[in-house]
Amino acid sequence: MALDEALTADQGDGRVRARRDAGRLQRLNILIGALSVPAFVLLWELVARSGIVNIVLFPPPSVVAVAIFEWMRSGQFFLDLTASLYRVTTGFTVGAALGIFLGIMTGQFPVVSSLLSPLFHILRPIPPIAFVPIVILWFGLSETGKLFLVVWGVFFTVWLSTHIGVQKVDRGLIRAALMLGTPRRQMLQEIIMLGALPYIVVGLRTAVSISFYTLVAAELAGTFAGIVYRIEIAQQNLQTGQVMGGLAALGLISFAADRMFAAFAERTVWWR
Amino acid sequence: MQPGHRSNAKLSLAIPQTATATERCQPAIQVSNLSIVFDTHHGQLIAVDRVSFDVPHGEFVCIVGPSGCGKSTVLNTIAGLEEPFEGEILVEGLPVHRPRPDVGMVFQQPHLFPWKSVRRNIAHGPRMLGKSAQQANAIADDLIAIVGLKRFADAFPNTLSGGMQQRVAIARALANQPRVLLMDEPFGALDAQTRAVMQDNLLELRNRIKATIVFVTHDIDEAIVLADRVLIMSAGPGRILRQLNVELPRPRSNAILLEPAYLALKKDCLDVIRAEGLRAFRQSDEA
Incomplete structure (x- = not known):
C-alpha cells in the first residue's frame, strides 16, 4: 500500500490515480447493483416475519415462493400462462396490423385521413378499460371480448405513430426516389414504409405494455384461465402469497416482452 | 438511343451515343419565359420572372446567384419537381411535367x-x-x-x-x-477542402459521362472552375442578369484559381453582381 502510494507520487501523474479511482467506483456500483434485489427481499422477509404487519395480508417472500412452486407443480401455471399469452399476442398482432395499415392509409392519403382521423381522435382518449362493461354486454365472457379489448388498446397507439411516421418521412428521400423513377407502388411499399419504420417501431413498443394493461382489464372482467384471473381467484380465497406470485409472474412476463421487443426493434431499424 | 439503355454489359460511360439529327438542331434544355409565383402569407411572391435560356448538348452550365434568387426553384422545375409554372420547359425536346428517368438530380443533402x-x-x-x-x-x-x-x-x-x-x-x-444531370448546390454542405476535391472529381467525371449538366451554386469560384458558361441571377424577382462564357482551357482543376484569365473572369462576375447589389439596395432605400 505504501509502495503503491509512493509509486503514484513518484510518477506525479494524477491521471493514473483518477483512472484507478473511477475503476474502483464502477466496481462498487456494480456490487451495489447486484445486491439491490437480494437486500430488498431480505428486508421484506424480516419485516413480514417480525410481527409488525399481518403475515396473512403481507406474506414473506418465502411463502410467495412456495405459492409459485405449488402453482407451477399443479400445472395450472402453464394453462394460465398460455391463456394470457395467447390473448396478448393475438390482440397485439391484430391491433398492430390494423394500426399500421390504417396509419399508412391516413398518413399517405388526405381523403382517407379526412374521413377517419376525426373519428379516431375522438375514440382514442377513452381508456380501453372503460369499455369493459359494454364488452361484457356484447361478447359476454367469451375470448372475442378479451381480444376486442387488447386490439382496441393496441390499435390507436400504433395507428397514431404510423400516421405521424408516414407524414414525417424525409421529403428529400421522396424527391430523390421520384427522380430515380420510383413508381407509386414501390414508393409506398419501400420508401414510405421504411421511412416511417422508426416511428412505427416506437408505437409498437408502447403498444406492448398497453396490451398487458388491457389484458388485466380483460381478465378481471371474468374468464376461466389466465395469470390475472388466477390473481383474482387467489384474492377471493385470501391466498395473498399466490396473489403476490401472480403479480411477480405478470411483471416478469411483461418485462421479458418489452426487452425482446427492444432487441427486435434494434435489429429492424439498425440504421438509426 | 434510349435513355438508360446500355449497349453492353461493361459500362461505357464515355459517350456511346452518336448525335442524332434532332440532337444536332435542338438544345438539351430549353427554358422559355419561365415564371414561378409562390403564394405566401404576405401575398404573392414572384420567385422567378420570365427566365429564358438554352443549354446545348454536353454543356456544363452553372447558375450563380444569392440565396433566395430562385436558382434552386428553376432547377427543381426543370427536374419536374415544381409545379405549377408559367412558360415552357423542354428537355430533349419534350415538355417537363413530372420527374423523368432521363433527368438525374443531385441535391444539397x-x-x-x-x-x-x-x-x-x-x-x-x-x-x-x-x-x-x-x-x-x-x-x-x-x-x-x-x-x-x-x-x-x-x-x-x-x-x-x-x-x-x-x-x-x-x-x-x-x-x-441520364441525358441531363441537375445539381443543386451539391457541395454546399461540405467543408472547403472536401469541396475542392469534389470539384476536381466532378471535372474528371465529366469527361467520362457526356451528360448535359446544370449546376446551381452561390459560389462564384466554384461556378467558374466547373462551367463552360455561367448564368448570373439576381434576387427578388429571380432574373438572369448576364451570361458569361468561361473560355478557360480544359482539363481544369482547382489550380486555375490563381491564373490571370481566371481572375479577369471573376472580376467580370463580381462587377455584375456588385452593380446589381447596389441597384437593389437603392431601390429598397427609395421604396
Missing part, C-alpha cells in the same frame, strides 16, 4: 436511403426501371469504381463521411444514364 448499402442505393434507379438485380448491381459496381468507393460498396450511408455520401448520391443519379 445526399438523401441516400439509410436502409440500403452503397451498392443498393446506386442500384435503386436501374431496379426501378426494370433491370434485374444482377444487371443493376453490375451498373452500381462500375459507378462505385468510378467514384472511388470500392472499399465501401457494402457500407451503409450512416458510416460514410459527408463527401463520400455525396459521391454515392452522384453515382446514384448517374446510374440511370
Whole structure:
C-alpha cells in the first residue's frame, strides 16, 4: 500500500490515480447493483416475519415462493400462462396490423385521413378499460371480448405513430426516389414504409405494455384461465402469497416482452 | 438511343451515343419565359420572372446567384419537381411535367436511403426501371469504381463521411444514364477542402459521362472552375442578369484559381453582381 502510494507520487501523474479511482467506483456500483434485489427481499422477509404487519395480508417472500412452486407443480401455471399469452399476442398482432395499415392509409392519403382521423381522435382518449362493461354486454365472457379489448388498446397507439411516421418521412428521400423513377407502388411499399419504420417501431413498443394493461382489464372482467384471473381467484380465497406470485409472474412476463421487443426493434431499424 | 439503355454489359460511360439529327438542331434544355409565383402569407411572391435560356448538348452550365434568387426553384422545375409554372420547359425536346428517368438530380443533402448499402442505393434507379438485380448491381459496381468507393460498396450511408455520401448520391443519379444531370448546390454542405476535391472529381467525371449538366451554386469560384458558361441571377424577382462564357482551357482543376484569365473572369462576375447589389439596395432605400 505504501509502495503503491509512493509509486503514484513518484510518477506525479494524477491521471493514473483518477483512472484507478473511477475503476474502483464502477466496481462498487456494480456490487451495489447486484445486491439491490437480494437486500430488498431480505428486508421484506424480516419485516413480514417480525410481527409488525399481518403475515396473512403481507406474506414473506418465502411463502410467495412456495405459492409459485405449488402453482407451477399443479400445472395450472402453464394453462394460465398460455391463456394470457395467447390473448396478448393475438390482440397485439391484430391491433398492430390494423394500426399500421390504417396509419399508412391516413398518413399517405388526405381523403382517407379526412374521413377517419376525426373519428379516431375522438375514440382514442377513452381508456380501453372503460369499455369493459359494454364488452361484457356484447361478447359476454367469451375470448372475442378479451381480444376486442387488447386490439382496441393496441390499435390507436400504433395507428397514431404510423400516421405521424408516414407524414414525417424525409421529403428529400421522396424527391430523390421520384427522380430515380420510383413508381407509386414501390414508393409506398419501400420508401414510405421504411421511412416511417422508426416511428412505427416506437408505437409498437408502447403498444406492448398497453396490451398487458388491457389484458388485466380483460381478465378481471371474468374468464376461466389466465395469470390475472388466477390473481383474482387467489384474492377471493385470501391466498395473498399466490396473489403476490401472480403479480411477480405478470411483471416478469411483461418485462421479458418489452426487452425482446427492444432487441427486435434494434435489429429492424439498425440504421438509426 | 434510349435513355438508360446500355449497349453492353461493361459500362461505357464515355459517350456511346452518336448525335442524332434532332440532337444536332435542338438544345438539351430549353427554358422559355419561365415564371414561378409562390403564394405566401404576405401575398404573392414572384420567385422567378420570365427566365429564358438554352443549354446545348454536353454543356456544363452553372447558375450563380444569392440565396433566395430562385436558382434552386428553376432547377427543381426543370427536374419536374415544381409545379405549377408559367412558360415552357423542354428537355430533349419534350415538355417537363413530372420527374423523368432521363433527368438525374443531385441535391444539397445526399438523401441516400439509410436502409440500403452503397451498392443498393446506386442500384435503386436501374431496379426501378426494370433491370434485374444482377444487371443493376453490375451498373452500381462500375459507378462505385468510378467514384472511388470500392472499399465501401457494402457500407451503409450512416458510416460514410459527408463527401463520400455525396459521391454515392452522384453515382446514384448517374446510374440511370441520364441525358441531363441537375445539381443543386451539391457541395454546399461540405467543408472547403472536401469541396475542392469534389470539384476536381466532378471535372474528371465529366469527361467520362457526356451528360448535359446544370449546376446551381452561390459560389462564384466554384461556378467558374466547373462551367463552360455561367448564368448570373439576381434576387427578388429571380432574373438572369448576364451570361458569361468561361473560355478557360480544359482539363481544369482547382489550380486555375490563381491564373490571370481566371481572375479577369471573376472580376467580370463580381462587377455584375456588385452593380446589381447596389441597384437593389437603392431601390429598397427609395421604396
